[in-house]
Amino acid sequence: MPFDCRHTGHAGNGLNDADVAHTLKHLHQAASGRDALVFARALPAIIAGKFTGRSTFEAAEPYLAKAYIPVSEEFGRFMYLTALSRGARNIVEFGSSYGISSIYLAAAARETGGFFTGTEKDPDKARIALENLSDAGLSRWSDIREGDALESLAPLEGPVDFLFLDGWKDLYIPVLKLIEPKLAPGAVIFADNVHSFRKTLKPFVDYISDVSNGYETTILDIGSGVSLSVWRPAN
Numbered sequence: 560m561p562f563d564c565r566h567t568g569h570a571g572n573g574l575n576d577a578d579v580a581h582t583l584k585h586l587h588q589a590a591s592g593r594d595a596l597v598f599a600r601a602l603p604a605i606i607a608g609k610f611t612g613r614s615t616f617e618a619a620e621p622y623l624a625k626a627y628i629p630v631s632e633e634f635g636r637f638m639y640l641t642a643l644s645r646g647a648r649n650i651v652e653f654g655s656s657y658g659i660s661s662i663y664l665a666a667a668a669r670e671t672g673g674f675f676t677g678t679e680k681d682p683d684k685a686r687i688a689l690e691n692l693s694d695a696g697l698s699r700w701s702d703i704r705e706g707d708a709l710e711s712l713a714p715l716e717g718p719v720d721f722l723f724l725d726g727w728k729d730l731y732i733p734v735l736k737l738i739e740p741k742l743a744p745g746a747v748i749f750a751d752n753v754h755s756f757r758k759t760l761k762p763f764v765d766y767i768s769d770v771s772n773g774y775e776t777t778i779l780d781i782g783s784g785v786s787l788s789v790w791r792p793a794n
């Protein structure tokens with residue numbers, strides 16, 4: 560579903576809404592159970608990675624296909640509040656998994672009268688993310704585009720006010736460059752895992768840290784490292 564500026568906002572209870580709060584609580588619990596098992600299975604590869612200079616996440620990556628790997632509640636709330644304070648109406652996410660971060664961002668879209676567009680290449684995850692958004696009562700303000708975000712986001716209408724990058728790390732730059740021509744001045748861009756994928760994400764962090772590329776950026780010690788950028792193009 561395309562961004563629809565006819566929505567007028569809900570002025571609801573945001574993250575305190577009963578359906579949102581209940582769904583998030585249930586999903587955070589389910590995620591910590593499943594992901595603990597996934598990382599236990601990946602442990603031998605993680606230990607081997609210590610001897611070959613690979614980070615924990617890089618070594619575990621082949622095991623992560625059906626893992627949640629969600630944002631923390633702290634970071635989800637931080638993005639929610641940032642989107643609210645920016646009055647972000649067109650909110651986009653690269654890498655939605657089962658929709659935990661999507662619920663925080665769609666809850667913000669409901670408050671601002673905007674729309675949230677998530678992306679997920681795994682069809683089962685995309686379907687379940689849509690069900691989870693529905694359980695949270697957020698279907699009207701959100702969609703998950705199934706498939707490779709580089710394709711599914713190509714026809715996205717701008718201007719984009721808020722972008723969250725959380726899919727596979729080698730695609731942060733291509734996805735950012737795809738959305739860049741559609742970014743609204745002052746748009747906010749968050750990217751997760753800049754510490755845990757330090758090596759892989761170095762070109763991305765270098766790119767958003769160079770003001771001549773149009774971004775002002777800070778790196779935050781939230782979770783496994785988060786970059787926060789504001790799009791300030793020269794013209």
Ligand SMILES: C[S@@+](CC[C@H](N)C(=O)[O-])C[C@H]1O[C@@H](n2cnc3c(N)ncnc32)[C@H](O)[C@@H]1O
Pocket residue numbers: 627628629630653654655656657658659660661678679680681684706707708709725726727730
């Ligand atoms: C770290 S998880 C996302 C977690 C989610 N943001 C959350 O907080 O709940 C990364 C997800 O990105 C998805 N992904 C990776 N590459 C993708 C691509 N090219 N297009 C769409 N989704 C992709 C993976 O399938 C995985 O589910």
